[in-house]
Amino acid sequence: EDKVVQSPLSLVVHEGDTVTLNCSYEVTNFRSLLWYKQEKKAPTFLFMLTSSGIEKKSGRLSSILDKKELFSILNITATQTGDSAVYLCAVSHSGYALNFGKGTSLLVTP
Amino acid sequence: SAVISQKPSRDICQRGTSLTIQCQVDSQVTMMFWYRQQPGQSLTLIATANQGSEATYESGFVIDKFPISRPNLTFSTLTVSNMSPEDSSIYLCSVSEVSNYEQYFGPGTRLTVT
Numbered sequence: 581e582d583k584v585v586q587s588p589l590s591l592v593v594h595e596g597d598t599v600t601l602n603c604s605y606e607v608t609n610f611r612s613l614l615w616y617k618q619e620k621k622a623p624t625f626l627f628m629l630t631s632s633g634i635e636k637k638s639g640r641l642s643s644i645l646d647k648k649e650l651f652s653i654l655n656i657t658a659t660q661t662g663d664s665a666v667y668l669c670a671v672s673h674s675g676y677a678l679n680f681g682k683g684t685s686l687l688v689t690p
Numbered sequence: 691s692a693v694i695s696q697k698p699s700r701d702i703c704q705r706g707t708s709l710t711i712q713c714q715v716d717s718q719v720t721m722m723f724w725y726r727q728q729p730g731q732s733l734t735l736i737a738t739a740n741q742g743s744e745a746t747y748e749s750g751f752v753i754d755k756f757p758i759s760r761p762n763l764t765f766s767t768l769t770v771s772n773m774s775p776e777d778s779s780i781y782l783c784s785v786s787e788v789s790n791y792e793q794y795f796g797p798g799t800r801l802t803v804t
Contacts, residue, residue: 611791612791614791614792614793616795620798621780621782621797621798621800622782622795622796622797622798623733623782623795624795625691625792625793625794625795628790628791628792630791668732668733670733670793672791672793676721676738676786676788676791676793677723677735677738677748678723678725678733678735678784678793679735680732680733680734681732682731682732683732
């Protein structure tokens with residue numbers, strides 16, 4: 581059975597800290613791994629990773645995939661209160677549909 | 691990325707009734723999906739909406755309970771039938787292209803069944 585496991589499930593940090601969120605997966609016919617930020621209802625797309633070892637970066641956020649060890653990390657540097665959200669990891673397999681992890685709830689305190 | 695809208699954004703319904711949720715995209719897309727997010731849970735795929743043919747449902751979801759239409763490449767509906775309080779969830783449509791695997795979500799419909 582396909583699995584996507586995120587850790588930690590929740591995290592509280594102070595503004596300015598750096599955080600690392602983890603996502604491990606076991607899926608057949610892996611196509612890609614996607615990261616989303618969910619603040620209210622709709623998940624907002626952050627990154628899509630298909631190749632090992634190539635870092636994707638957007639501002640203070642970055643992510644990398646290891647297809648040999650079957651995991652990805654999402655880094656957020658110099659965190660701000662606006663980064664408070666649930667971060668979702670999802671894996672796309674043969675049918676294009678996504679299999680989601682349970683998410684990491686991040687709270688950044690002033 | 692495509693701009694996706696959903697209607698209604700929220701609704702409160704009585705048990706035993708049905709609600710149809712609409713998803714509109716501002717450009718033609720190949721793949722459309724419907725997800726459910728129950729309170730405190732992550733997203734679960736309900737079905738893939740296929741243009742011009744029956745939707746493909748995931749295990750645990752059936753057409754009688756969640757009928758889906760997709761008459762063209764920019765529009766789809768999901769109906770939640772004979773609702774019970776357990777159907778209270780956020781329902782989200784998403785779109786993707788076969789040329790890449792990026793998937794974008796609509797704003798969601800928050801459904802409460804009393």
